[in-house]
Amino acid sequence: MGRLPIVPSSAPPKVKINPARPTEDPDDGCPGAWYRGRFVASVLPYMRRRDEHGGRVSNHLLDRCDDDLVALAVAYAEDEQERFQSWRAEVIYD
Secondary structure, three states: OOOOOOOOOOOOOOOOOOOOOOOOOHHHOOOOHHHOOHHHHHHHHHOOOEOOOOOEOOOHHHHHOOOHHHHHHHHHHHHHHHHHHHHHHHHHHO
């Protein structure tokens, strides 16, 4: 998605990156491409939203779906959301 060619590893990095808080390099392409792709758009209707207590609310499309790939994709996306929320809480409250 617009990524520049990969340069040999012998080239010095343009920006020093702090491993604790890495920045996104524009050479890596569009930073938001992971959630704007067609595959993600096809999974979004099946995602369960959060309630005010942080739990997941049932989604009728997901409950009625018998496709294992959709169930696995939704589970993976929800797990990644949980990981992000944990990381975000760690960064904000530390």
